[in-house]
Amino acid sequence: MQQSEVVLHLGKLMLAAGAGSYRVKSAMARAASAVGIDRHQATVTMTELVTSSYEGERFRTEAAEVRRVGVNVDRLEALRRIVHDLRAHERVEILEAKLTEVESMRGLYGPITNALASGVACAGFCFLNKGGWAECLAVLVAAALGQAVRRAMLVRHMQHFYAWLVSGVIASTLYMAVIAGLSTAGLISPGHQGGIISAILFLIPGFPMVTAMLDLFRQDFSSAVSRMSYVIMVMMAAGVAVWTVTSIADWDVTGTAAPTPEGPLLYGLRLLCSFVAAYGFAVLFNARARACLISAIIGAVANTGRLVLIDVHHVPWQMAVGLAAVVIGLLAQAFVSRASLSRVALSVPAVVIMIPGVPFYRAISALNDHTVDTRVAVGQAAASIAEVLFVITAIGVGLALARIMTDRNWRHDMPTSGMIELPEPEGD
Structure with missing residues (x-):
């Protein structure tokens, strides 16, 4: 017993x-x-x-x-x-x-550090999504306070759908308030609404999404289906939150892209923002500093390479994401034996920054369009959701291929339970 x-x-x-x-x-x-x-x-x-x-x-x-x-x-x-x-x-x-x-282990980071990690990570995301300084500043404030609310609710064992919904509403509202304050002060001109999507990207359930995909490729369908159901539930909660807020305020979530530098400077900034975003998500996952640093380096290299493939070589988005996921999986394996860290500790924070949360939430928020019953509006939302599904599948395929190439237990269809022979204790 x-x-x-x-x-x-x-x-x-x-x-x-x-x-x-x-x-x-x-x-x-x-x-x-x-x-x-x-x-x-x-x-x-x-x-x-x-x-x-x-x-x-x-x-x-x-x-x-x-x-x-x-x-x-x-x-x-x-x-x-x-x-x-x-x-x-x-x-x-x-x-x-x-x-x-x-x-009995306690979390490594307190509420303030945890909230700041969320804000910085989402601000890095915002730049990668072609946001300017105003959008990044508003996202930093909104995502930090939104994460603080979510953490406080989860500590009190609030239901996850409710926690995601409330923190999504708060983050969206705070983003609008910061942008309105900057506009009133005359620091920015109109046209900064689109960054509101980046303000709720801390609500992307990246860890269960990745584990669900890996369970699916392992043909463990009971676990994969339950995890993916959870992912859909909380992402819909966040989508409903931003939809409600933008509907009340009559905001256009597409927005306009801010002017960005070009050439080596652009990719240097993307490398930095990818590093910051991956590091911030690793902190949210309660990883130690060494794991945060390694996963941030892996994520920065792979994500910047993905953007180069898309912009310079015109590789389709899904293919570029799949190749980047393979690279992340292989680099994570390369560091596993040297850093005594698991693959999941290194690969998931690095791959989360490639999950296309912005197109998904914009598709949900397209329901705010008063012409939602027209074929054009429905077609745009359906196209965005289909694009998201293809990219998420590419991430799962890339990580699974990396595991197959580096792990014998993944190359062969072997049972995970049963009889396992262990070494004898030292000295026997």
């Missing part, structure tokens, strides 16, 4: 920290072998675990629900190290003590 409980405890902690189904299953199977369970099977969704532990002719089936899900890279790293160091004949009491210690 204690053996199966400690294995289930491990699975619950990994699921709550944002691990994908493959990682949860393989970690539990390794822990089960370490504590003397003959065979272990598991079914994993985003919020539920059903496990069966076998010992001879006896078996025990348990189910657990994990309601407080999120993203905590630091906790995932600690759990990964525990699983990696497991040896045969591991004592249940020692493993449980390690898991309890991980469960």
Whole structure:
């Protein structure tokens, strides 16, 4: 009984920290072998675990629900190290003590640092989306305060749809207020409405989106469908928020592109903004400074290369994103053995900056158009959503190809549960 409980405890902690189904299953199977369970099977969704532990002719089936899900890279790293160091004949009491210690870990960053990371990351996004200084400033303020509200709501265990909706409304309203203040002061001219979309990009559920795609390519459909359903739910909540605010204020979310430099200076600034955006999202994922730095470097190099392919070589957006995702996956693998970090800690913050949140939210906000019942308006929204789906698929395909090229367990269709042989403890 204690053996199966400690294995289930491990699975619950990994699921709550944002691990994908493959990682949860393989970690539990390794822990089960370490504590003397003959065979272990598991079914994993985003919020539920059903496990069966076998010992001879006896078996025990348990189910657990994990309601407080999120993203905590630091906790995932600690759990990964525990699983990696497991040896045969591991004592249940020692493993449980390690898991309890991980469960008591506090976040690395306080509310102010967390909020500023959101604001800076979204401001970098805004420049990449052709925003000017006014848009970037307004986005920094709006996204920082919006993230502060979301974090406060999640700490109080508010329902995720509600938290995304409220923080989306607040961020959108704050963006409009800052732009209105700058316009009233005579610092800017009209035409800065489009940046409002960048102000809510901190609400993109990048981590579950990526893990859902990877679970899908692993043919773990129960987990993939539940995670993607969650992604759609919270993105629609944010979309409804910005739609409501822009509808009341009668704002045009398309806006106009601000003047930007050209040539090497432009790509230098894009490199810097990509680095800042990836670093900020890594902080939001509660990654340590070393992981933030490496993932930001990877993201900056890959995203700038993607933009060069699109602008200079006229490569289709989807293909450029897929190639960049492959590069991110390979670079993450290259740093894994050197930095003792997991792939997910390095690849997800780097790839999140390529998720096309702006076209998606603009498609939702197109419903604000008074001609929504015309074929033109519906066609524009449908085209934007189709473009988003193709790009997200390209990201998943790119990361999956990188894993297939570097991981034998991904090249072969092998079960993630079952019997795993572990090395004996040192000295035996």
